[in-house]
Amino acid sequence: MSEFLSMGGYAAFVWPAYGLTLIVLVANVLLPRRRHRRILKQLRVGTDEFQSVSQPTVRHVP
Amino acid sequence: MWRLLVRWFHQLASPPYFYRFAGRVAPWFGVVGGLLIVAGAYGGLALAPADYQQGDGFRIIYVHVPSAYLSMMAYVVMASAAFVGFVWRIKLAHAVAVSAAPIGASFTFLALVTGMLWGKPMWGTYWQWADARLVSELVLLFLYFGYMALRAAFEERDKADRASALLAVVGVVNVPIIHYSVIWWSTLHQGPSISKLDAPSIDASMLVPLLLMIFGHTFLFVYVLFERLKGEVLLRERQARWVRKLVGTTA
Numbered sequence: 001m002s003e004f005l006s007m008g009g010y011a012a013f014v015w016p017a018y019g020l021t022l023i024v025l026v027a028n029v030l031l032p033r034r035r036h037r038r039i040l041k042q043l044r045v046g047t048d049e050f051q052s053v054s055q056p057t058v059r060h061v062p
Numbered sequence: 063m064w065r066l067l068v069r070w071f072h073q074l075a076s077p078p079y080f081y082r083f084a085g086r087v088a089p090w091f092g093v094v095g096g097l098l099i100v101a102g103a104y105g106g107l108a109l110a111p112a113d114y115q116q117g118d119g120f121r122i123i124y125v126h127v128p129s130a131y132l133s134m135m136a137y138v139v140m141a142s143a144a145f146v147g148f149v150w151r152i153k154l155a156h157a158v159a160v161s162a163a164p165i166g167a168s169f170t171f172l173a174l175v176t177g178m179l180w181g182k183p184m185w186g187t188y189w190q191w192a193d194a195r196l197v198s199e200l201v202l203l204f205l206y207f208g209y210m211a212l213r214a215a216f217e218e219r220d221k222a223d224r225a226s227a228l229l230a231v232v233g234v235v236n237v238p239i240i241h242y243s244v245i246w247w248s249t250l251h252q253g254p255s256i257s258k259l260d261a262p263s264i265d266a267s268m269l270v271p272l273l274l275m276i277f278g279h280t281f282l283f284v285y286v287l288f289e290r291l292k293g294e295v296l297l298r299e300r301q302a303r304w305v306r307k308l309v310g311t312t313a
Contacts, residue, residue: 008118032289
């Protein structure tokens with residue numbers, strides 16, 4: 001196992017390359033899904049990306 | 063058959079149809095892409111033998127080549143979609159171009175960094191400004207950034223679409239430059255080893271994991287593109303009846 005981890009002396013280059021790849025892949029999977037959910041939510045409360053999300057539209061019930 | 067295909071294409075360009083289509087199809091691309099990448103990474107790290115010259119350092123190829131390939135493939139998708147949107151004014155095409163940009167940029171960044179991590183032990187340097195392959199790939203990253211920055215400079219989406227489409231289409235000349243740079247100019251970068259399909263110059267036990275990774279990245283690209291497009295289509299169509307129905311702001 002430690003032989004595998006040492007990558008024949010190239011561990012300092014191989015593992016960062018694979019680690020960064022994992023990060024980029026995971027980010028590419030997670031971020032668009034989060035964006036889609038946020039957009040759905042924003043459209044639901046009637047705000048869009050040009051309006052601030054921090055000021056939710058208050059709905060008055062007559 | 064041909065007519066059916068044309069009709070399907072027309073249907074697909076309609077935003078509500080595409081939104082549902084992407085939602086149904088995307089997960090399959092994601093699952094297949096993920097499985098291929100896991101298999102490819104296992105093969106590349108554990109099954110493939112060490113290279114006779116580069117030892118275990120060559121294993122970076124399994125993350126470097128797929129990201130470099132995807133960085134260019136995403137650009138071609140982006141530029142083609144931008145061209146279609148510009149000429150035929152198809153709304154969905156612009157949405158495709160916009161959605162491909164951040165994916166392409168992230169894999170260009172990844173190709174550059176994994177390349178540097180491979181270059182240091184093999185060439186003795188992380189970076190070489192005189193190297194055409196390295197510099198043209200960096201130019202690709204700046205083209206993606208330029209495309210996104212240009213879009214952000216416009217308030218109106220229509221104007222952003224048209225201006226950024228021009229940039230994307232002009233910038234496509236960089237793609238063949240990247241590809242042929244290792245042949246046209248002297249470079250540290252090695253020549254192509256698998257695109258000579260008739261006689262690839264690497265052994266099957268090394269080649270198969272690489273092909274799995276490349277196909278896996280392609281599937282994953284389609285998945286991420288569709289997921290991005292779902293959000294983009296909703297934003298662009300937020301006044302449309304089908305979106306208001308979907309989010310429940312109208313009966």
